[in-house]
Structures are given as structure tokens and as C-alpha cells.
Amino acid sequence: MEVIFHEKQEGSLCAQHCLNSLLQGAYFTAVDLSSLAYKLDEEERKRMAECGENSEEYQRFLKQPSGNMDDSGYFSVQVISSALEVWGLELVPYSSTDERVKSGVAEPHKMNAFICNYRDHWLTIRKIGNQWFNLNSLLTRPQLLSDTFLSLFLAQLKNEGYSIFVVIGKLPESTADQILLKTPFVPSKSSPHELPVQKTDSDPQIQEAINLSLQEESTSYDYLGIEDDPELQEALRLSLAHQSRNEIKEDDEETMLQKAINMSLQC
Numbered sequence: 001m002e003v004i005f006h007e008k009q010e011g012s013l014c015a016q017h018c019l020n021s022l023l024q025g026a027y028f029t030a031v032d033l034s035s036l037a038y039k040l041d042e043e044e045r046k047r048m049a050e051c052g053e054n055s056e057e058y059q060r061f062l063k064q065p066s067g068n069m070d071d072s073g074y075f076s077v078q079v080i081s082s083a084l085e086v087w088g089l090e091l092v093p094y095s096s097t098d099e100r101v102k103s104g105v106a107e108p109h110k111m112n113a114f115i116c117n118y119r120d121h122w123l124t125i126r127k128i129g130n131q132w133f134n135l136n137s138l139l140t141r142p143q144l145l146s147d148t149f150l151s152l153f154l155a156q157l158k159n160e161g162y163s164i165f166v167v168i169g170k171l172p173e174s175t176a177d178q179i180l181l182k183t184p185f186v187p188s189k190s191s192p193h194e195l196p197v198q199k200t201d202s203d204p205q206i207q208e209a210i211n212l213s214l215q216e217e218s219t220s221y222d223y224l225g226i227e228d229d230p231e232l233q234e235a236l237r238l239s240l241a242h243q244s245r246n247e248i249k250e251d252d253e254e255t256m257l258q259k260a261i262n263m264s265l266q267c
Helices: 015-025 028-050 054-062 077-085 099-106 145-158 173-182 206-223 231-249 252-264
Strands: 090-093 113-118 121-128 131-134 143-145 163-170
Touching: 015 028, 015 077, 015 113, 015 121, 028 231, 077 090, 077 163, 090 099, 099 163, 113 145, 121 145, 121 173, 131 145, 143 145, 145 163
Parallel strands: none
Antiparallel strands: 090 163, 113 121, 113 163, 121 131, 131 143
């Protein structure tokens, strides 16, 4: 795992960490992204000014804070997209009708990388060598995802409200790619699978919700081919358990974000 470039969370600079993990190097700083955000703000201002600098719309626009960055270190999808354009890469929504993305929905392992967002937190999932890794900056180390679990993981993120984007284009070559192509990473026996495990049996209400969810939604996952695989069925059960817990208990935004991070994206 040491060969993989993995920036750990610093402040709220997840967009920077997300991009650098995708590119496998310290290519962007907060200053770089701020410059891109400023250029986008200026372009938006010029477009608004075309309607007249004395118009109510323009004056109202000037009073609004930037939609591309804030003091916490948050950067918008437009900033990330602009940063990727420098490398000849394109960001396309996972739900797009773009022909280049359609195959990624059915067979995500054939793509190169995904960028995901949930309540201002950005994370990267990408193929390095011939293996997939979750490079979320909130993790202590990269998380290995098998091709099969990649499909389940993306489905779980989608159910939890994540926006998912496909990265289109050729990623820059990295040392990690070269090493893992020759020597693939082998997970330890103590953690052979990649989806998070959480204890739910102690809560009767949640357990009942899980059973109902399994009855109602099991057919929606038939395309994954899991009906005869107990191991993958258990992964699906855990995913539905998390979804049911969210429906049963309502928390404030900060708690929900922390729960999504801790319950879904921990190693």
C-alpha cells in the first residue's frame, strides 16, 4: 500500500486530496484550486454583466458569496472539472446518457476512475494497475475493492445520496501503476473483503427494517448476480441495513455526514 499516493484529510481540503489521489501525485495545492475558482467566478461575473451592470440581477449576484469555493476549503464540481481539463480528463455524471458512461453503469470495473461527492466531501475511487482502490482521504490507508465489490460499493454510495462522476480520459502514468501491474496487492486474511461490517442484530427495529428491505428490494440487485452467492448477499444485507438506519433515525447534517463517513467508508 505504501506505493499508492494517498493524501489524508487536512482541514476541509478534500477536493485537493481527491484530485491528487486520482492523479497519484501532489499536483494541486489549495492555492491552485483557489485560482481556478477565482477564474470561474470572474467568468460568471462577466456573463452576468452582459445583462447590465446596473440590473438587479447583477447587483444581487455581486452580493452573493462564491459558489465555487469558501473559506473552509470547499471547491465546487466546476473547479474539479476545470482542474481535470488541464490533464485532458473529463468528468461525466454516472447517470448520464453519454455512451462512454453507459457501459460503466453495467460494468464499472471497465472504467478507470470515479469521483464521488456527499455534502461537500469529495473522494476518489480508481483503478491502479489492475486493482480498484477507495482513496478517500478520511481513510487511514487505501481500501482495496474487488471488481465485484466495486459494483456493490457504488450502489451503496448511490443509495446513501452520493453524486457519482465517471472520469473519462487517460490518467497519467504513475509508479504505483507500474508496481501493482507486476505485483498486485494481496489483502490480509484478517480483512479479505472490502465492504464495511457493522453490527445491527442488537436493534430489533433496525433488524425488522432490514428484513423488509430485503424482501422489497432484492430483485433490484439481480443484475449483480448475487442471488446464489451467500457472501455477496451478506454484503447487500449490510448495505440495506445502513439505508434502513438512515430512514429510521433522523440526525442533523453534521451527524449524518459523520455517520456516512464512519459507517460506509471505513476500512
